[in-house]
Amino acid sequence: MANLVIVESPAKANTIKGYLGSNYKVIASKGHIRDLPKSTLGIDVDNNFEPHYINIRGKGDVIKELKKEAKTASKIFLATDPDREGEAISWHIASQLGIPADKACRITFNEITQSAVKESIKNPRRINEDLVNSQQARRILDRLVGFKLSEVLWKNVKSGLSGGRVQSVATRIVTEREEEIRAFVPQEYWTVEATLATEDGENVEARFFGSGKGKQKLSSKEEAEAVEAKISSGEFKVSYVKHAVKYKQPAPPFTTSTLQQEASKQLGFQSQRIMKVAQELYDGLNLGAQYGGVQGLITYMRTDSTRVSTVAQDAAREYIIENYGEELLPKTKRSYKSAAASQDAHEAIRPSSVSLHPRLVRKMLTSEQYRLYKLIWERFIASQMEAAELDTVSATLENSGYTFKMGGYVVKSKGYLTIYDNSDEKIADTEGDEINLVRLPNIKKNQTLKVVSIRKQQHFTEPPARYTEASLIKFLEENGIGRPSTYAPIISIIISREYVKRDGKSLVATPLGEITTKFMKEHFPEIVDYEFTASMEDKLDSIEQSENTIVGVLSEFYEKFERDLEAALSIDKKTEVVIPAEESDVICDKCGAKMVYKNGRFGKFLACPNYPECKSTKAIDKNGNVAENSAPAPIYADFKCEICGGDMVVRNGRYGTFYACANFPSCxxxxxxxxxxxxxxPKCSSKVVARHGKGRMLFYSCERYPECDYSSWDMPLPEKCPDCGAMLYYRKSRKSVICKEKSCSYKRDEEMTVIE
Structure with missing residues (x-):
């Protein structure tokens, strides 16, 4: 009998399958198999918050397959992700399969490589009840808050609204920034800069700092002109010069939060997309026989730790010596301190093998996979390299009682900047003033410089910037709100529920978000309080450390929450919700009014504001422009047309779903x-993909088909034939794995999940 290994995803199953051989069968649960019911609370509050779990709709066949395979398995290994969510999935699977609580069936690995997987098989453990309890407490708490708050919001604000423990705080953060921007009053100020000439004929730049009384702000044109008038006829004398060497240290390897922030800033990815692509890199991709076949490229991507294993450090140091030279290797290994609130359960996000340079695997990855992997690889290698050495100079100059400053730096030794530059980091001189990368001016104390030109410029102070996904995630992390695995879903939820909208890269609170936040602050102040939310996260974490219990944490919270609920539900008057419609510049064909944007089941459309007297509507495209027809709003792909560069949209045809250029019929x-x-x-080393032909018939072919003519009715597998080494296939009609080589008769009976 074979051993059974259960993971979450088919992609992860296919990767691990290739490592373990024919004595192991690897199947996927496809995520959670049990959860709280969607339509009811599902929690018995009066019975110690006992949850009532049910099988998730659509998972019946999966559970049936798990039970069938478990009956004939020699051993069962639960290999779901190495975090509290993965632990809970394993716990639910174990309960369905009747695995005793004291059975050593749980295996975890931080990276999906052959050595890591095989090592975990040797060291199974019991399911960690504390981790499971921590996940259950979060799930129950989120259900209590979400379910109960939604009831209140429906009654008191607007039907169809929903609230949440962390999403309400995130909405408040964005809303309050909008209030700050509206309340902001710009202040005028002026700058004066001078171009000066040294005795050697070299021009240098200096900026106004103040007078003998210290730093001074020029608030008007008159003040700036007064400075200009005095210094234009005089000479500048250097009163102070400081030369110094500064060291710019590399950033630590990525955590979930810093990966989302940097990938958002550098690659322009949204947080949900970042985590999806990172999951693909972790689960495993086919790199071809030359680079080890199917394997995971990065370590587990949900982590708040910057810790790196000694083995990974040694591998990075060896790679640096061989490829960049000893001068870029620090004398001692670099270690980074994780944040105080870090659980430190996993390593930082790093490449599984530093030898797999991004350029080596580029052809085997999609554009997004390559760009994200390159970012992770470079950040990790840089984190183990020598610091960059900078020569800096700062100087103070005097003229007619006014003080000007100048400074600059040059890179003396690039260090880690050779491969990774976190260039948004500011460089300051020894006085704390920001300086720029310039050729160092050759000046000395008491030297006299002549005025070449003077420039004065008007400025106005600017309001605080709106949050982007990157800056909101940074705020959440710094304030202990949420945890690494929740940042991306939080942002997705507040946008999908229209509390917040995107404006380019910025996040903007909607009128609905502002009204809901106002109601929450008045009636549920603790739920939207930053410190309370952070402390609740700490209490939930304490369950994982056996320092608290589910009942203890939930009881303490629910007592006050229940009182607030009763008070809010007793309000007679419903909050007056007046959400102004977003007006367009499109004129209604029937009555001449300016049409407004509305939301329907297929997305945004234009409607006449005089409804129901006038029922005119118009379809719009994703840019808000009037569409030529009234079809439902299209679903856009995340890539562009290969012919004209236009948007690609999802269409349904007689042979199934396909992508088409939005510029049809011109393209x-x-x-x-x-x-x-x-x-x-097997012919060109590109990807093999599942396709549907005429009559929705499923077949497999090269992604370059028909340029490459490889195709098969049977599903190709990543594992090789144990008899002849050829590719193996899964034949669904016979539920068997076969070798198609004419000289080989290898075959085994096995039921597998078909990729469609």
């Missing part, structure tokens, strides 16, 4: 929607 480019199998094409 007729189409592309079939396919699923990656994780297997390399």
């Amino acid at each position: 007729t480019f189409t592309k079939q929607k396919v699923s990656d199998t994780g297997v390399a094409c």
